[in-house]
Amino acid sequence: MRYLPLSGTDRSAMLARIGVPSIDDLFADIPKRLRVKGLDLPRAAGEMSVERTLGRLAAKNVPASTVPFFVGAGAYKHHVPASVDHLIQRSEFLTSYTPYQPEITQGTLQVLFEFQTQVANLTGMEVANASMYDGSTATAEAVLMAHRVTKRKKAVLAGGLHPHYRAVVETTSAMAGDSVVALAPDPAGTEDILAAIDGETSCVVVQSPSFYGHLIDLAPIAEKAHANGALLVAVFTEVMSLGLIEPPGAQGADIVVGEGQSIGNPLTFGGPYVGLFATRQKFVRQMPGRLCGETVDAEGRRGFVLTLSTREQHIRRDKATSNICTNSGLCALAFTIHMTLLGEKGLGRLARINHANAVELAEMLVEAPGVTLLNDSFFNEFTLRLPKDAAGVVEALAARGILAGVPVSRLEPGRPDLGNLLVVASTEVNTVEDRTAFAAALQEVLA
Structure with missing residues (x-):
């Protein structure tokens, strides 16, 4: 943890030099709806106390390795030796x-x-x-x-x-x-x-x-x-x-x-x-x-x-x-x-495992009521059309311990016609148990 020894006078001088009245003005380009209004933290605390407090906050996150994980859309969970x-x-x-x-x-x-x-x-x-x-x-x-x-x-x-x-x-x-x-x-x-x-x-x-x-x-x-x-x-x-x-x-x-x-x-x-x-x-x-x-x-x-x-x-x-x-x-x-550890043949085998896992998952998920697969072909990622708002379905699945994918509406805001689309990825880290749990939970949420 770094200690930044800046006083109020120091910060005021820096703000005056760059020509803005307050620190908040430095975040003007971030939409207000996305800004954190503040954390309920004490003004001062001992180092061990700070570590415990921040540890409790960090524990609210759900690490990708602790639950069935099917999130992709540009960043993928793979096994790294x-x-x-x-x-x-x-x-x-x-x-x-x-x-x-x-x-x-x-x-x-x-x-x-x-x-x-x-x-x-x-x-x-x-x-x-x-x-x-x-x-x-x-x-x-x-x-x-x-x-x-x-x-x-x-x-x-x-x-x-x-x-x-x-x-x-x-x-x-x-x-x-x-x-x-x-x-x-x-x-x-x-x-x-x-x-x-x-x-x-x-x-x-x-x-x-x-x-x-x-x-x-x-x-x-x-x-x-x-x-x-x-x-x-x-x-x-x-x-x-x-x-x-x-x-x-x-x-x-x-x-x-x-x-x-x-x-x-x-x-x-x-x-x-x-x-x-x-x-x-x-x-x-x-x-x-x-x-x-x-x-x-x-x-x-x-x-x-x-x-x-x-x-x-x-x-x-x-x-x-x-x-x-x-x-x-x-x-x-x-x-x-x-890449050197994998080699050409190893990469090919790993890619085939990714594809096979995704195909099996897609076949399981389309059994849920009202779910349609939009892809005729895919590698390890595909798009589903759901009968409900995809963001709400993802939240409901997260409450059941399944990180189910990325709602298209998250990356394409302002497009209600895309609101029920869900991008799902399945890599070599997903087990049969993971896929089964996802399919069962989706059936429950959409029932």
């Missing part, structure tokens, strides 16, 4: 940070080189960078990159793109003065993406599996995009799916981005995570972030170097491809170690 945590805590790795200078240790550079190789192989692309903040910011950076490549300013976002990813792209594009055409949410997986692509399109951004779980055939979208001089940006939020489905690169994608949290990294209350970014060799000089390259020294010995570090700290700001200043290098390390 104990060896991953052991290895990343070794002294030579524990303070691992995305390197700024080429003289960083060879070990760190080699790990990032291996990471890039793994990401390129997973995505079916020719080159990958040394990671990004997370999947959403990687998607926004991919759109900016496509604008640079095509010299155009309009991005088309498919209706199956994760709402948070869409919001990050829209925010970034607004700041850059770029145009975004965001198609309506597509829970049925039936939208006509091709019709939205025209001669002014810079890129079309398509997520597969989509936010609603649908598997999208990217090949015809890539063909239409290329015919119009645009790029296809393929997005994923569940990297585990790449162990089973055809890589986006093989389907014609020009840029592939997504979230790598599922491999090596726990949920950790939403971060830090690890963004993956890969592209074609011909676009490498427009790719944001950094690359680690393999070379030989003056004596012919194998070595690794930073290369193409085209960010604002390395070249003039107006020439940089990205203003990303760092990322979570330790998360990339965890990804690399877990």
